[in-house]
Amino acid sequence: MNRILILDYGSQFTQLIARRVREAHVYCEIHPAARGTDLGFIKQFAPKGIILSGGPNSVFDPGAPTADPKLLELGPPILAICYGMQLVAHLAGGKVTPSTEREYGRAEVTVREATGLFAGFEPQGCITVWASHGDRIDRPPPHFRVTASSPNAPVAGFQHESRPIFGVLFHPEVAHTPRGGEMLHNFLFQIAGCAPDWTPGHFIEQEVGRIRALVGSTKRAICGLSGGVDSAVAAALVHRAIGDRLTCIFVDHGLLRLNEREQVERTFRAHLGIDLRVVDARARFLEALAGVEDPEEKRRRIGHTFIDVFEQTAEDVPGDVGFLVQGTLYPDVIESASPFGGPSVTIKTHHNVGGLRPNLPWKLIEPLRELFKDEVRQVGRGLGLPEEIVGRHPFPGPGLAIRVLGPVTEERLDLLRRVDAIYIEEIRAAGLYDQIWQAFAVLLPIKSVGVMGDFRTYDHVVALRAVTSRDGMTADWYPFPADVLGKISNRIINEVRGVNRVVYDVSSKPPATIEWE
Secondary structure, eight states: OOEEEEEEOSOTTHHHHHHHHHHTTOEEEEEEGGGGGOHHHHHHHOOSEEEEOOOSOOTTSTTOOOOOGGGGGSSSOEEEETHHHHHHHHHHTOEEEEEEEEEEEEEEEEESOOSGGGTTSOTTOEEEEEEEEEEEEEEOOTTEEEEEEETTEEEEEEEESSSOEEEESBOTTSTTSTTHHHHHHIIIIIISOOOOOOOHHHHHHHHHHHHHHHHTTTOEEEEEOOSSHHHHHHHHHHHHHHGGGEEEEEEEOSOOOTTHHHHHHHHHHHHTOOEEEEEEOHHHHHHHHTTOOOHHHHHHHHHHHHHHHHHHHHTTSSSOEEEEEOOOOHHHHHHHOOTTSOOOOOOOOOTTTTTSOSSOSSEEEOTTTTOOHHHHHHHHHHTTOOHHHHTOOOOOTTGGGGTBOSOOOHHHHHHHHHHHHHHHHHHHHTTOGGGOSEEEEEEEEEEEEEEETTEEEEEEEEEEEEEEOSSSSSBEEOOOOHHHHHHHHHHHHHHSTTEEEEEEOOOOBTTSOSSOO
């Protein structure tokens, strides 16, 4: 079969590898690092190639994830990335040592051999890469040649003399390695001999079949519809699989943007033709959030309250409701915890991942769980969803609760709604909306001194955030023209009573996240 096996050693970028492979229209699956010790599974999977991801461990750590050394003798081409390369070197008899100087971020690497992964590169040429490692390889294993090096990593790339085994000590999957795509293409097509035959259409066909088999012919499903692209695409996929046995539930939790409830009802009733139930639970959510300032506790309470509302609403849905559909994406999962048993650290808990209460009354259907936002949009277009749904900026499940820093009150929510509406309106007026991955306002838990009409004010401060991104895992702040920022700030301060200062966030991800909480 034409597919790639990715073994996850705990890197925050593991799913980026899968994304790049799928971008090349090659099907792939991610499995936990432990599968690297199960040669029977790998033989049964029959991959055209195997990719070992990076990870936070050292090969010397007690209990560090490993692989069966015989993996290197199985036959399918292997691409080992960062920790994966150190592991291959360690298993094959090379010398891995702690580096005296950690190499993190952009680095310059010299290509020693323009073959294999580096076919088509300039021999002895210098390329920019993204590195993130604390150990280095001082000596390659026997029968391995050095193909790349850097001042801090004498073996930044290697390949076996006779077997199709390749390694790089940096991350070709991230956008900060400009020519990383060429390396992956060389591995997929020149080395592994893959065919570019996987498309969103294939994904839709596979998921529809899987959902039909899972739900069966009698059970019903409910879907938590938020109004965003993720839940809309998830709903459309499940609706295609089980038809009118799907009921969508839109919960107005009081944490929505201005006029969002009305927009969701109008848009989704017109375009999806799905049974839609709207639940007004504003008072219930505000009561649950009263006095809560910790963002993790906000997410937990919102997630639990969501399920409580769903359970009550589902009682009025005819038939046997056995499934809950969610639009969970992979960035939600990877930032909450490693879903594959790997050692990825928790960045933040997403309400629809770590926030669900344990005694869930339904089985979950999460058809988008291993996709990134841009892939979801491609699937949505393949399902025939309108651009007004597919092209919307991301909006977090916990809504404005995590954009109101500090306590969540109706007054603070209303203030932020008005600020956010002006911000988005001006972005659209400037023709910039589609150039920006996500834009939103944040109400800070501080006040500042100002002067209005010759009087002293002591009012709220709001922060504006706008980023560009391809996948949500990394992002850069958007460089607004100064006159656009000036107009936005002027309108907010003049039109929203209670705000006297506007600041703009110029942090990238990493080290920051896109949302503030």
